[in-house]
Amino acid sequence: MKTGTTARRGLKAALTATTSAMILAIAATSAHALPGRDDIYADGGSIDTANVWSGVGMMLVDPGFVCTGQLVNARTVLYAAHCSDSFANADYGSNFGGAGMAWGFNVSTRTELLDWFFSIDRATNEDNLVYNVLQVQTPFDGPVFDFPGGDVAMATLDTPVVGLPTYGMLFSPITETTAVNMVGYGTTGDGSRGPVDGLDWQRRTGTNMLDGLFSQADFLAATFAIASSEALGAFGPSAGQLIYHIDFDRPDRDDTDCARGPSGIGNDDDYTCASAFGGAPNTGLWTWAGDSFFLGTDNINWFGGGATDRESGTAGGDSGSGLFVERDGQQLVTGVLSGGWTFTSPFGGYGDLSYYNPIFLYQNWIIENNPYVYASAAAGDGNWSDAAHWQQDLDPNYFIIDENGDLVNGTNAGAPATVADALVSQDDRWGNILDVNVDDLPDAYTPPAPAPAPAEPDPTSVAASNNRGSVNLNGVSEKGNGILVQDSLGANLVTADSMVQSANLVTADSMTQSANLVTADTMTQSTNTVSADDMTYATSDLTMTSDSDGSTGGGVLAAAPGSALAALPAGWVPNNDWGAYGTWTGPTSGTTARFFDVTLGNSGTTTVDMNVEIDQFTINNSDATLDVQDGFTFNTLIAFNHTLGTVYIDGLVNAREYMLTSGVLSGTGELNTTNLWNVAGGVAPGRIGTIGDFTLTGNYTQTAAGSLWIDIGPNGTSDTITINGDASIDGMLVVTPVAGFMPRYGDTFQFATVTGTAGGQFASVSDLPGVLRPTVNYGLGSAELELQAASFFSQAEFDNDFQARTAFALDGARNTAYTELADIYGIIDLLEGEDLANAFTSMAPTDAIMFDRGVRSSTQVLTRALRNQIAFNGQESTGGGILAAVRQSEGSSANSALGQMARLGSVRNGHGDHSDGSNVRVFASGGISTGETMLINQNLDADFEGTHGLFGVDVALNDKFRVGAAAGFADSEMEANGVLVGNTADISSTLLSLFGSFNAHNIHASAAISFADHDLSSTRIVNLGGATAPLRADGGADGIVYDFLVAYNLTADQENFALSPFFSLTGSDTDFDAFSNTGSVGGLNVAGRSQQSLITRYGVNVEASTGVNSFNVYGAIAAEHEDDNDTYISSFTAAPAVTVAGTTALDLEDWAEFGASWSHELSMGATLTLSGDVLSGNDALSANTVAVEFSMPF
Incomplete structure (x- = not known):
């Protein structure tokens, strides 16, 4: 006991000399990596080999850092703002000469991202799944950013992503312990050693339990038994923002090892682990102003509960990765990774903690600034250029939990209205920290009153080196715990040797029982410590990066703060701001480039009377019509989804892919696409009922349920489809005479030309009325329709001898006397049933x-x-x-x-x-x-x-x-x-x-x-x-x-x-x-x-x-x-x-x-x-x- 008492006094005396900057340093430590359980990591089981999480990507940004983010729509990656705070938002965008940023979505994306990074043009490469960033949006711009508050960002890609999943955003807070999925590209390792194996550019997955929603101030108050206001005073307003927390639990830990109160050398407020005095590895010793101490090992259990089967932590490069909750079979983003706490050695190993910015706090900022706009046409007829014809729709990736506990598409009416409100909101706070419930903390956190924002915030007042845990490709280590790249060629870029330890400088190995061995002189501070004075930031200084002017969307719907709509300029119509017909001049314009996903879901005709480019188009109402007029171009960059209704193309449509699942595609213009998939619709060259030509530049695939509709007319004229590509044919050919035309036996019509490879045949050809049977003659690169005839007996039941004998005679005479009797055949060949039988009766010698x-x-x-x-x-x-x-x-x-x-x-x-x-x-x-x-x-x-x-x-x-x-x-x-x-x-x-x-x-x-x-x-x-x-x-x-x-x-x-x-x-x-x-x-x-x-x-x-x-x-x-x-x-x-x-x-x-x-x-x-x-x-x-x-x- 004596030995123990002497040791406790010596340790307390030594740590009294340790300033609160030690705590400040680790509090500011950014996201760790995705190290996993020793057993899972050893088997390589954490790598996303099945590419399940293909919508999660890796960021590479000037001057050479990496982070993780996830697609929330085809143009937008949601990630953490600190990943791109080296420059102001307006300084990003290599398309306009700014700093470059790209996202790669391969499971292993090292080669692809480095190809982009070292290229001259920094261009998107869709084949490599690497997408260049057009613009960056954050609640607080660039270096003027009080980490970790508002650590949410959106990156707009200059090219829409096709074929990868996007993830819903959950705008309801998580209010109880919940299982979560974690996905990241950061440095890796296992729980016992930490992320010592460095960055291998591979996507890894793991699981954990979301254990609480509370602030950094709450965490420090519970850990060191102080008032929340004391912790807040040391760190500033940002420390009061609510954040989600998880811990990295050791599967085989001893839950009796750690406790608060007298144990070893601790006093009533100290939290210590007994094994730390027995030479246990991975030990950390911390103090708050020398008054209370924390001495822990990786046996620590921060929030209760045990390790999951695929328990993981986080490490450098995982910043921005989503905290995913599964509901109704969907993976929903609840927060993005901002940083972590390391109180034990090694950094990022067992006992480590990670925290995530909840996106529900920033719902309204996301909605107002989301570059992706879902729009639909109002019911009735209208021109594309008419703003009154359009309305905004709720983003399908916005989700909440309703009052019945059901997951629904919607927004949270109770979310903070502004980003300033998000920093100070204390609603929905919950969780246990060690042995303290956050509701029981003394001197609960009270948000400060807002004050006017300074005109020009002093960048030095908000330290830029907050140990964010991103990756530096240039050999520059100002990011504190950033991972230093040793080889610009990209081979073995991240190693254990290149990793700088966090401010956890006191370890069990350096500790002896002598009370005088540990002094302030022996404790070298981290170069990235941030004082409380450096982090003062008034809540009134918070501004939104947005071009919102309170105008109504398309002259139809308003986009007010707290609404579920993006803030669009007055008189908008769906047309991408940047692209073939966009007028956006770049990030320095101070406006947000918008991109559109358009649906015609109401009855009525929308006439395209202008050149248009959008990301995606859908028509899904049987009474809806899109009419692309001659002389105009309509571009849809992702796909043209035609599920119901009618589309007339008399102009030019450029679509990456045209999916015709139902409805009718018609017109005399041109469709330029990689593939026209006719799943169960009808393709009708020309306008229906008239003769016309339709050009398809691309491949044509018609399935068993699809049909091609050909109108035929006099003198061998017919609809024609020219396919400048390959054709794969199945399904039905529907042949229809135009009004006033009576097809004749033996008529021929060339209706299709294929410049590429043609395969398959029509499974069926529609009968014309009567006995005429259109048959298809397949030639080299063409298809011809020939009208043959069945027996008259196949079309009617005869009730007298003259009918039957006349039918028999005319069947037999078709090949010998057709010319002489053409005027008779020309009519009766089109008759059937009673009409045909009566015609034969009228031909009997009744006289x-x-x-x-x-x-x-x-x-x-x-x-x-x-x-x-x-x-x-x-x-x-x-x-x-x-x-x-x-x-x-x-x-x-x-x-x-x-x-x-x-x-x-x-x-x-x-x-x-x-x-x-x-x-x-x-x-x-x-x-x-x-x-x-x-x-x-x-x-x-x-x-x-x-x-x-x-x-x-x-x-x-x-x-x-x-x-x-x-x-x-x-x-x-x-x-x-x-x-x-x-x-x-x-x-x-x-x-x-x-x-x-x-x-x-x-x-x-x-x-x-x-x-x-x-x-x-x-x-x-x-x-x-x-x-x-x-x-x-x-x-x-x-x-x-x-x-x-x-x-x-x-x-x-x-x-x-x-x-x-x-x-x-x-x-x-x-x-x-x-x-x-x-x-x-x-x-x-x-x-x-x-x-x-x-x-x-x-x-x-x-x-x-x-x-x-x-x-x-x-x-x-x-x-x-x-x-x-x-x-x-x-x-x-x-x-x-x-x-x-x-x-x-x-x-x-x-x-x-x-x-x-x-x-x-x-x-x-x-x-x-x-x-x-x-x-x-x-x-x-x-x-x-x-x-x-x-x-x-x-």
Whole structure:
């Protein structure tokens, strides 16, 4: 115990002579390196070999220092201000003759950065991932900077970074112990030895725990048991700024080794580690004004908790590196590395501490001065040059934790409004330091009142040599603990020998138990000590480096302090301040160069009416349109992201890359890009619906979901795309005729030219309407479209024989008669479905079918009129008759026997006589017929109506036989319905007949033969998809009709009543002449044909008479036995070799006929008869006839 007491007194006496400058020196020590746990470092596991942190880069800056920073957008690196405080901000920028700064983003970036450093032009080299800095921005400019307060900076790159990640910035404070990731390029080593292995230019990673948010004054107060105000008074206002803290924990430490109070030689306020008195390595001894002492080893546990699996510290060159917190899968920057504390040996080893400037304190400064601006077009139409068309958007890398604990894109409304406020804000302070909670510190820190800033701050009043821990490439070591480069060629530039120790000059090795061995004379001060007097700096001296004038962004949104918007000049429109069309004159202008990321996310058209250059462009609304007018250039340096909407390029677009994931790209201009990726969009050269040429200078890749849209026009004209590069093709080719153009089979169109290598083929080509099938012929450097044809059967289902046979004939004639029938093919090739089927129906010889139906109708009505007169050899007639003519028109018999039944009631006991005994009789009849007749099938019919007249005479040879002759005339008109509307036929018929009859008791028989002649004319309408062509035809027919009937009167003994069953046989043979249509498209040559018919009827007639009046009704069942020739053969007048033979669908097996009549006997034996007849049950025929008959004996 005595020995221990004597040693404690001796140590305290010796350290009393040590001034507070010792503490000041280590307090000002800047960032250390990224040494790691011994086990991790030994295995090389700290190197970012997988390039996970590729958005973290290494800075090399004149006069030759290195630091670390991270991309927060494509143009901006966030880092620590002390890394570039050798010059004023306006003095940086090699583009304008200023000091050079560059950032390299390779895992190992030594060669690339040194190539830049020793080059003449100091230019960006994107292939090497080295980017030159255009401008530097800090809250406090250059040397007028009170470290560590406001140690935040942004460097603007003169070229946007492509393909590397950017990191979100967390503007909410961390309020509890949190796991963090650390990434840096600084000097390296392990925890036991410190960063003795020097700088190897490689990116390393590690982890730690963020242990508190408190100031340097708080830290010193807790460590040395003093008041915070005392520490603040020694260091100045900057020591009062809140900073994040981490410590480098030894994994195998003895947590019982260190404690406050009497231990070894310590007193109540001293904090000591017992092992320091046992010769432990890595020991440090410190005092505050000789009143309290700290004697520690690397067993020290500053903030509680243990080492993480990849525990790391920091070292020289890591300054500016981010303190990353992971939330929702995102790595967020919470602070940038400013410096550290070293109370044990070695510097940067176990027991070391690091502190980071929290970016939430400087949120508003970052927002107002961020060189990267996200902008979008307001809804509605507008020109690019119209400021009212634009608005600023919230930066997508701004994040906060909302009231629900969720990570959201946003800004912190409670963040300090100005950088002056950031230095003195004490909100959100938390943490434990050794055995003290910061909330329990005596004399808690009170921010000083602001005072007016001096006009010209004295640079000497703020020491520039604050031991920042950056790297010197020139052999100059004014950065204190900077790493001195020994070899300008870059080989093994940083070694242990080149490292200067921090102010931790008293180590366990130099300490003995003799109280007099350690004196002030033996303690050489660090050359970089900074006195409290040197660091006085009024809070009112804090100014912002910004060009903010409080104007509204684009005339739309204001950028006031504390807002979430950058401070832009009035009337801004998106156009990079520096570049092809920028007007920025450099850092000395006192303004900030802005760069734009633009989105069209609202509906409306944005018209580019000026030359534009921006960093990135996105269109992502299906109702949004970008229209680049002819004569203007639109540059997007990173990418053109086309996810929805329409883009018209009639001018010139230069884009590093064009990503078309959806939407339509069209126009007649030029796109200059490395690659146009058509993922799932449509590329339409020319304006959609018009013929135009589009030029792509670059490579074209179309995936399986992409499409190329080609409009085709007359004379082989089409959209064309010229690809000055390579092409890789998949997906679909969409072919569309322009308005008014009817593509033809065999047409060809060259639509693509490729100057480079072409590979792949379109997986599919869109069908044109109808049978035309565009096919692609791939040539050397070109692609040609040829229109071929599929079968018509692939486009429609046919419901009649004429459709199918016409389709078959035209399919077969395409290669032999296309030229002759081009006007037909040109239309029907584009039809499909019902339109195509109807077109084929309209091409059937409907006129010939109507001639057939009309001849049958006229012949039948005249034959029936004759039959009504001859049935009873001129005996007293009681009237009657049936509309045989109607049946005739529908393909049934040319002669109906039903009319004969109207006279069966006249058979009175086998005889009849005339009142005047005359053997000669004259007769006449006339009537009207109406009805429907089926043409091709039941869905295709025609209405008809007609008139007829008959005149004849007969004579009695004896009381049983009569003979006679007659002449009949009939006219009928037919009009087709449905798809055949407009088709008409006129039939004029003449019949000359000879006849005879036999009557004996209750048996009656009659026979007649007629010779017919018919004049025919028609109008046929060819309807091809709505295009109609009228055709005319004249024809003729002649034939013979024969008829036989026999009846038996079952009631011959009844004078006033007759019931007579009957049987009839009617035959006909008609020859139709060939004829040809005259007119336009679709004319036919129709072959002559013969039609035979044989019909039987079985029926019964009932008649009753009352004096001079008689009434009768009848009914019959009829059947067709021979009508098997309803086939029509035709050929096209333009191509006689193309023949079609089609058959109608008549069904004439069985049907019913019935009717009624009234007869009245006039004076002198004359008879007047009125009759009506109906034919029903035949699928092909529905008819009604009314007639008036008159006969007179002589």
